[in-house]
Amino acid sequence: RRSVKYISTGVKALDELLGGGIETRAITELVGEFGVGKTQLCHQLAVMVQLPEDKGGLRGKALYVDTENTFRPERVVQIAKYRGLDPQEALRNILYARAYNSDHQMIIVDEAKKIIDSEGIRLIVIDSLVAHFRAEYPGRENLAERQQKLNHFIGQLLRIADLYNIAVVFTNQVIAQPDVFFGNPQKPAGGNVVAHGATYRLWLRKSKENTRIAKIFDSPMHPEKEALFRIAEEGLLD
Ligand code: ATP
Ligand code: MG
Numbered sequence: 255r256r257s258v259k260y261i262s263t264g265v266k267a268l269d270e271l272l273g274g275g276i277e278t279r280a281i282t283e284l285v286g287e288f289g290v291g292k293t294q295l296c297h298q299l300a301v302m303v304q305l306p307e308d309k310g311g312l313r314g315k316a317l318y319v320d321t322e323n324t325f326r327p328e329r330v331v332q333i334a335k336y337r338g339l340d341p342q343e344a345l346r347n348i349l350y351a352r353a354y355n356s357d358h359q360m361i362i363v364d365e366a367k368k369i370i371d372s373e374g375i376r377l378i379v380i381d382s383l384v385a386h387f388r389a390e391y392p393g394r395e396n397l398a399e400r401q402q403k404l405n406h407f408i409g410q411l412l413r414i415a416d417l418y419n420i421a422v423v424f425t426n427q428v429i430a431q432p433d434v435f436f437g438n439p440q441k442p443a444g445g446n447v448v449a450h451g452a453t454y455r456l457w458l459r460k461s462k463e464n465t466r467i468a469k470i471f472d473s474p475m476h477p478e479k480e481a482l483f484r485i486a487e488e489g490l491l492d
Contacts, residue, residue, distance in 0.1 A: 261303045261377060261421055262310025263295065264337070266492050267481035272454065275310065278376070278421045281411055283383075285426040285442040286458030291466050291485050292425040293324050295458075296379045298489045299423060299483055300348045301333045303377040309337075314376025314420075315347045317366050320384050321359060326349060329489075336488035348479060349373065356386040360407050363414065365440075370418045379416070383407075383445045389425040395412075401447050408451035 260275035269275045276282050276299060281366055284292045300318055305311025318325060346414045350367075353359035359380070369375065377476035384404065391400030426448060428440035442448060442455070449455075455472045465487045470476040483490050 258485055259307075259312055259419070260310075260476070261299060261312055262305075263490065264298050264302050265481070265483040268483055270364060270488075271468060271470060271476070271481040272456075273476065275286060276377075276423060277417050277454070278312075279421050280453035281415060281422045281424065282454045282456060283407070283424055283426050283448065283452035284456050284458060285428060287428050287440065288489055290458040291461055291490065292458065293322075293381055294485050295490060296381045296423065297427060298328070298333055299377060299421075300374055300379060301330060301337055301339065301344055301489070303346060303421070304334075304339060304347050305337060306473065312376040314374050315349060316348045316377040316379060317351065317370075317375050318379045319351050319353050319359060319362055319381070321353045321380070321382055321460045324351065324381065325352075332487055333489035349375065351464045353386065354402075356390055356403065356407075359386055360403075360410065363410060364406070367414060367418075368414070370414070370420065375418075376420050378411070378433070379421045380411070380422070383424040384448065385427065400462060401445060405447045405451070409432070412451065429463050 259278045263268050264276045301315035303311050303314050303316050306313050330345055331341040334341045351362045353362055387400050387404050411422045427443045429443050431441045457469045458472050459467050461467050466483055468481045
């Protein structure tokens with residue numbers, strides 16, 4: 255995969271863990287409990303992608319699909335300033351779309367295909383992937399339909415990532431489970447469809463105060479290593 259490129263997370267330890275950063279032509283999943291920093295990392299990546307290549311970016315724009323209304327422009331301003339970008343320009347380079355339901359979420363991504371090249375979009379963020387699907391197709395009786403729709407959506411994301419050589423990042427919730435999953439009494443939502451759809455799966459967990467621990471799971475190619483980072487005013491830092 256020669257033309258694959260990387261977007262730096264802005265955290266050296268995390269980039270090393272990922273083997274260079276967030277990859278294009280791939281889907282990276284961010285999973286972890288509430289407040290762990292999934293949305294913070296999405297904000298940071300939407301800024302990092304704009305940097306020139308020698309600073310870890312792809313000189314590109316981001317499409318930010320927000321399903322939970324947690325996008326905060328003022329956070330982008332803080333992160334952009336720290337990374338040496340003009341904050342207003344950084345905001346203009348994030349194409350923001352609020353997705354009101356799962357169908358809307360899919361339509362936004364489908365429509366986005368028309369502008370990826372002309373706008374120079376190099377990153378698509380979906381925060382979060384499954385929340386709408388879970389709310390709209392609750393319970394066992396809707397499971398098959400939910401998973402089928404989710405599968406369709408992830409397939410669409412994979413095709414776009416590959417065709418346009420861009421990075422796709424989505425966040426995922428954890429759900430409680432009776433068995434222990436990688437040392438956690440929780441597992442990612444979305445079941446097998448999400449597990450197989452994501453190229454890379456990054457598990458985030460809380461440590462002391464604003465410190466967080468990241469680990470790649472479900473990957474035969476990555477070491478069982480962990481990376482530490484912290485969440486600060488300036489964004490995510492080593
Ligand atoms: P959810 O599952 O609820 O969407 P999440 O994983 O997306 O959770 P975030 O919203 O990304 O969680 O993280 C919130 C956390 O980020 C806060 O609890 C705080 O620790 C940290 N944080 C947010 N803004 C700042 C800031 N300006 N300075 C320092 N830390 C911050
Ligand atoms: Mg969030």
